[in-house]
Amino acid sequence: MTNKNDSVPVLVAVAWPYASGSRHLGHLAGAYLPADVFARFQRLAGNEVLMVSGSDVHGTPITVRADSEGTTPSDIVDRYHKEFLDNWEKLAISWDLYTSTGTDNHSEVTHDVFMKLFEKGHIDKRSSEQFYDEDAGRFLPDRYIEGVCPHCEYPEARGDQCENCGRTLDPEELIKPISKISRSEPTLKETEHFYLRLSDFQEPLSKWLSGREGWRNHVLNFSKGWIEEGLHDRAITRDLDWGIEVPVEGIGAGKKIYVWFEAVIGYLSAAKEWSKNNGSEDDWKKWWTNPASRSVYFIGKDNIPFHTIIWPAMLIGYGGLNLPSNVPANQYVTFKGGKASASRGVGLTITESLEVFEADSLRYALAASFPEQSDTELTVEEICRRINEELVATWGNLVNRVLSMIYNSCDAQIPSPELRNDEDLALLKGIDQIIELVAEEIDKVELRAALQKGMSGAAEVNAYLNSMEPWKLSKTDPERAATVLGTALSAIAGVRVCLAPYLPFSTGLLNDVLGPVNSWRREEPEHGKKIEKPKPLFKKVDKSLLGLDD
RNA sequence: GGCGACGUAGCUCAGUUGGUGAGAGCGCGCGAUUCAUAAUCGCGAGGUCGACAGUUCAAGUCUGUCCGUCGCUACCA
Numbered sequence: 001m002t003n004k005n006d007s008v009p010v011l012v013a014v015a016w017p018y019a020s021g022s023r024h025l026g027h028l029a030g031a032y033l034p035a036d037v038f039a040r041f042q043r044l045a046g047n048e049v050l051m052v053s054g055s056d057v058h059g060t061p062i063t064v065r066a067d068s069e070g071t072t073p074s075d076i077v078d079r080y081h082k083e084f085l086d087n088w089e090k091l092a093i094s095w096d097l098y099t100s101t102g103t104d105n106h107s108e109v110t111h112d113v114f115m116k117l118f119e120k121g122h123i124d125k126r127s128s129e130q131f132y133d134e135d136a137g138r139f140l141p142d143r144y145i146e147g148v149c150p151h152c153e154y155p156e157a158r159g160d161q162c163e164n165c166g167r168t169l170d171p172e173e174l175i176k177p178i179s180k181i182s183r184s185e186p187t188l189k190e191t192e193h194f195y196l197r198l199s200d201f202q203e204p205l206s207k208w209l210s211g212r213e214g215w216r217n218h219v220l221n222f223s224k225g226w227i228e229e230g231l232h233d234r235a236i237t238r239d240l241d242w243g244i245e246v247p248v249e250g251i252g253a254g255k256k257i258y259v260w261f262e263a264v265i266g267y268l269s270a271a272k273e274w275s276k277n278n279g280s281e282d283d284w285k286k287w288w289t290n291p292a293s294r295s296v297y298f299i300g301k302d303n304i305p306f307h308t309i310i311w312p313a314m315l316i317g318y319g320g321l322n323l324p325s326n327v328p329a330n331q332y333v334t335f336k337g338g339k340a341s342a343s344r345g346v347g348l349t350i351t352e353s354l355e356v357f358e359a360d361s362l363r364y365a366l367a368a369s370f371p372e373q374s375d376t377e378l379t380v381e382e383i384c385r386r387i388n389e390e391l392v393a394t395w396g397n398l399v400n401r402v403l404s405m406i407y408n409s410c411d412a413q414i415p416s417p418e419l420r421n422d423e424d425l426a427l428l429k430g431i432d433q434i435i436e437l438v439a440e441e442i443d444k445v446e447l448r449a450a451l452q453k454g455m456s457g458a459a460e461v462n463a464y465l466n467s468m469e470p471w472k473l474s475k476t477d478p479e480r481a482a483t484v485l486g487t488a489l490s491a492i493a494g495v496r497v498c499l500a501p502y503l504p505f506s507t508g509l510l511n512d513v514l515g516p517v518n519s520w521r522r523e524e525p526e527h528g529k530k531i532e533k534p535k536p537l538f539k540k541v542d543k544s545l546l547g548l549d550d
Numbered sequence: 551g552g553c554g555a556c557g558u559a560g561c562u563c564a565g566u567u568g569g570u571g572a573g574a575g576c577g578c579g580c581g582a583u584u585c586a587u588a589a590u591c592g593c594g595a596g597g598u599c600g601a602c603a604g605u606u607c608a609a610g611u612c613u614g615u616c617c618g619u620c621g622c623u624a625c626c627a
Contacts, residue, residue: 222604401586471585
């Protein structure tokens with residue numbers, strides 16, 4: 001296992017939340033929370049973690065939303081960026097930097113990557129025809145064009161897809177296309193765009209992917225499938241007002257870098273921004289150019305090709321930067337069988353959830369259901385059940401019963417470890433083994449199994465107490481009772497280490513008694529120390545008060 | 551339509567490269583216990599591993615077909 005002597009830099013790269021609307025529990029369970037658990041563990045294991053992300057502030061859905069609300073894209077972005085920051089604070093997501101793609105730094109880094117790929121010939125310029133709105137004086141994104149669907153004759157099909165029959169469309173296929181902006185008929189007009197020559201990277205990517213070990217099967221299969229179908233060059237500029245400027249003269253006004261190209265660069269630009277903020281401009285290289293560094297990308301499965309194909313292609317083209325060590329993409333959390341979606345009202349948003357659940361309780365319930373291998377069905381009922389029947393009953397109650405007994409029958413003093421017998425030591429040995437096993441699981445990003453393993457430690461301590469019956473010993477053999485309770489408290493200190501990455505708030509509540517968790521091992525409680533009258537770590541959820549129709 | 555995945559106890563899910571009688575948590579039943587947020591501990595019932603066919607000495611695990619569910623299909627990212 002890792003320790004201080006062979007500390008490894010670990011880049012924890014987290015999907016950039018799209019500032020087009022509230023994020024929901026699927027996003028939280030899919031990317032942000034697993035990343036936080038992983039990062040917290042790596043820090044405790046003594047590794048140098050850099051965990052970065054930020055709000056993705058560009059892209060069509062944001063402009064669409066702004067238009068429909070009669071406001072500006074930056075208003076939309078500000079609103080949701082603020083909401084996200086509030087979400088992260090309430091959940092204690094431990095970013096080293098949470099920024100946005102709207103910074104000057106991000107533009108500069110994006111331009112640098114663009115120009116390097118351009119100079120190396122991996123980006124070239126091509127002409128194509130696109131719909132142009134004469135009245136509005138602008139080119140139209142596909143979804144700004146409406147018309148009659150050629151398949152089902154639905155009258156309000158969008159240029160990218162018909163909502164009625166579900167087929168994907170090209171805008172040229174629409175019968176009687178009209179611009180959503182001016183309601184006039186758009187005309188096809190020639191426009192020039194830059195393309196990323198993904199086809200240049202077919203071979204190196206294929207080779208790179210076939211050497212990946214320890215990756216999740218669905219991630220590898222999906223990525224290899226993409227490559228086998230053949231990689232197509234993709235346009236990386238758009239005729240838009242909202243986005244990052246194209247850093248080349250003479251391509252024409254009103255062109256911006258397409259958001260999929262610049263958003264992934266955020267991982268790099270955020271690392272550089274963090275470096276500048278923290279004094280040493282070159283610190284980012286520790287995670288990006290040092291071959292011993294690990295970079296782990298936490299994303300949902302819908303983002304897989306961008307992180308296993310496109311971003312690696314850009315990195316290979318750029319040269320000298322680390323490719324992803326692992327992309328443990330999660331599957332979906334589903335609600336009533338369907339993918340969570342805030343816009344369609346499926347499932348809860350993070351903000352809504354935090355209004356009814358304590359942060360640690362929510363973190364526990366989601367972590368216990370991380371969709372690591374397959375889509376996982378989640379309901380409000382299930383979240384309550386996880387909290388009340390597992391978290392509170394097994395762990396919260398364990399802490400409370402032990403502290404209460406120490407408070408009531410040991411003079412509120414942490415007992416001495418001196419008189420421990422073989423049974424006591426066997427319990428602690430078992431807990432220490434669990435701590436090691438949990439470390440292995442988390443390091444493999446098997447976070448759900450690791451949490452269950454940690455909770456099994458709490459069950460072992462409960463079993464130990466039931467067998468020792470310190471509440472009886474306190475009447476017949478107070479000294480032995482104290483030893484048992486001291487042993488149980490020490491075991492709790494061990495279990496707490498396992499749960500610390502998952503439950504930062506309630507772990508912190510024990511700091512007064514046990515001291516802070518500073519490393520990945522059980523610390524013996526300070527005997528003789530006085531404790532306060534214990535309070536429960538968690539509140540039970542009263543389902544009847546929730547009033548939620550999931 | 552094409553591609554990817556999923557379909558294992560009432561529920562949510564695990565099941566490395568095919569190999570002793572199929573697992574966990576919760577729920578349920580019985581018993582123990584009463585220190586603790588009516589919490590805990592022990593035991594138990596419960597599954598022809600979606601269907602059919604095939605490969606093999608041996609398949610939940612490989613192959614094919616079918617049924618069902620979900621997602622993607624490149625201008626959402």
